[in-house]
Amino acid sequence: MDQLRKRPYPFSGEVNFVQEEDTRLETTRARLSKVLRRHEELKERLSRDSDKMIFLRLQKEFEAARAAQTEEISLEGDQWNDGLLATIREKVHMEADRKATLSEASMPTDPHFQAKVTYRIGNKVICCLDGSRFGIQYETFFAGEPCEIYHCVLESKSFLEKMSVVEHTIPFFLPIREAENDLLSSDAKKFIDYIGEVLDCYVERREQVRLIKELYGNQIGDLYHSLAYNLIEFVLDDFDCKVTVSLRYADLVSVLPSRIRVLAWPVHPSKKISTIERKGFGTTLVQSVPSRLSYAEDALRTMSLPEAYAEIVLNLPQVLRKLFPHLGGL
Structure with a gap:
């Protein structure tokens, strides 16, 4: 690139070469768009039917457990600990053993066993379920508004044996099995x-992307996640410069x-490489050299995505004029 800048005249065929590169890039972009559409269709197919049936069944089971509860206890801080979890597990197994050895008619009245307590820890609700199982219902929120509910059901053969995840409604691409093995x-x-x-955090990131698409969709070109x-x-790509944003978590x-x-990336409105006239030197190529926008990166590092986006767009025309003064349309 440095050598190309020093040449007073473009080599013959350079503009044609750049135009051919543009054509190849457009072809690649079209293919990528098709792949992304197929990706969205596959994601939708994987998230419906059997998964929805499991969700509806578990949702009914959790609702029945909460409807039958005699008390809901809210826990804060150190009140949610390993000892309490052990107590929940013990009660689940004792209740399962009692039902296995006695018929409903001959069960003695025992307030300790008949009490059905549900525990709430923040956005988590722990319910005792039938059998040697208990479940966690996860409630998610964005900007104070409720989003999806997820379930995870744990079971163990005895109080002394390790637990396992028997059912859940957590998205398949989140690492629940890895966490089960590790933790x-x-x-x-x-x-x-x-x-x-x-x-x-998954719901927060997802909803941030949904919000910028809803608010600024007319300014956003290709979006991948x-x-x-x-x-x-x-x-x-609502500017003469194309601005690419890449985020990794x-x-x-x-x-x-x-x-x-x-x-x-400075891009001429005609999508071809731009030229300027220099007195005494003829026509010289203006190179499409990308520049990093540090102010935008700082905003994304400290703000939510919609807030950072608004900050970026507000200052973008002024910043681009300073970086690329030869692009008079900015």
Whole structure:
């Protein structure tokens, strides 16, 4: 690129070469758009039918358990601990054993066993279910408004054996099985809390993307995101410069990106390489060299995506004029 800038005259055929490159890029973009559409269709197919049937069944079971409760206890801070979780597990197994050995008619009245207590820890609700199972219902929110409800049902053959996840309605692309292998047998409380954090952050990232599409969809060109929204990329092409935004999140419990790159590419309105006239030197190529927009990266590092987007767009024309003064249309 440096050598090309030093040449007073363009080599013959350079403009044609750039035009051919533009054509190839447009073809690649069209193919990528088709892949993204197929990706969305596949995601929709994977998230319906059997998954929805499991959700409806578990939702009814959780609703029945909460309707039968005699008390709901809200826990805060250290009240939610391993000891309480052990108590819940013990009660579940004792109730399952009692029902297995006695008929309903001969069951003695025992307030300790008949009490059906539900525990609420923040956005999590823990219910005792039939059999040697108990479930966690995760409630998610965005900007104070409720979003989806997710379920996770745990079971163990005995009080002394490790628990396992028998059913859940958590999206398949979130690492519940990995967390089960790494955490559930050694620290069940940490497993329950971690899954809640993963779901909260997933919904937060997803809703941030949905909001910028809703508010600024006319300014956004191509937009790509991974299923878990821990990789987000989009293009602003409402300007003579094309601005690309790439966000990476360090882990699935992050709501602010850890790796950010915002680049501005000078693009002539005709989509061809632009030229300027220099007195005494003839026509010289103006190179499409991208520039990083540090102010935009700083905004994305500290603000939510919709807030950062508004900040970026507000200052973008002024910043682009300083970076690319030869583009008079900015």
